[in-house]
Amino acid sequence: MLPVRRYNGRAKPYIGVMTGSIFVSILLVLALLGTVGSLFLGLVGFVRHGSTDPERSNRLMRWRVMMQAAAIGLFALWLMTS
Numbered sequence: 360m361l362p363v364r365r366y367n368g369r370a371k372p373y374i375g376v377m378t379g380s381i382f383v384s385i386l387l388v389l390a391l392l393g394t395v396g397s398l399f400l401g402l403v404g405f406v407r408h409g410s411t412d413p414e415r416s417n418r419l420m421r422w423r424v425m426m427q428a429a430a431i432g433l434f435a436l437w438l439m440t441s
Contacts, residue, residue, distance in 0.1 A: 380440040387437055390430035397423040 401419040404412070 380437065383433055383437045383440055387430060387433040390426055390433055393426040394423055394430055397426060 397419050401416060401423065404415060404419065
């Protein structure tokens with residue numbers, strides 16, 4: 360059942376907030392998957408090649424940090440829209 364808001368005596372579904380919350384939660388899941396993916400790729404590269412390619416390791420670490428920051432920001436936004 361959709362939450363309703365009274366407007367001039369008539370009930371209207373409150374879809375606007377729910378749609379935004381769903382969109383933010385989808386983005387949050389994608390950011391979390393990106394974080395886990397870049398962490399996993401970094402671990403696989405480290406186990407497979409050791410530390411022979413520090414440039415690739417740095418690039419993956421930067422991606423992980425950016426995705427993690429995006430996930431934290433989206434989580435905060437999701438909390439505000441829920």
